Amino acid sequence: MQTEGATRPSDVERTGVLVGRVISHPQKEDTGVTTGTRVINLWIMTGLFLGAAGCATSVHTESAAPVQSLYHRLGGKPAITAVVDQFVANVAQDSRINGRFATTDIPGLKRHLVDQVCMAAGGPCAYTGRDMKTTHAGMKITTADFNSLVEDLVSALDQFKVPAREKQELLALLGPMKQDIVELP
Secondary structure, three states: OOOOOOOOHHHHHHHOOOOOHHHHOOOOOOOOOOHHHHHHHHHHHHHHHHHHHHHHHHHHHHHHOOOOOHHHHHOHHHHHHHHHHHHHHHHHHOOOOHHHHOOOOHHHHHHHHHHHHHHHOOOOOOOOOOOHHHHHOOOOOEHHHHHHHHHHHHHHHHHOOOOHHHHHHHHHHHHHHHHHHOOEO
């Protein structure tokens, strides 16, 4: 049975920290709490404080660790190349849009796509192709065409089991190109 001055569970629940009345009212000697209990409470509180400080330091250290670039999380250039190869294969099989690539230099397209994705993801590559507006000017690309292309890319990313976070980051980086590619609603 606990005495009036001893730490109660409600103190812990209310504050989240073990703070007993022994510490908050040290001048009261007639609380029924023995000196031994006070010493034990003090040691417990010290241990919890140091433990909490250690956890806080551990959490801080983990959050201070550098976050890897999207490029690295995707698996670097070899993984990006594999996804681009599958993406281009998907487009070639997609009757909704494959006609738009009938006269395209496919090896050159793949090279540019790899460099573009690599650079956008924070990798060491440099995209040296034309800007998207110039490249697609006059092609009368529709929103439906663009969406088909995105579906083919998502399918390639899914085939390689790219995690949702990385997939969303990549799509967010590439998505703004839509305004330079699409000419018709």
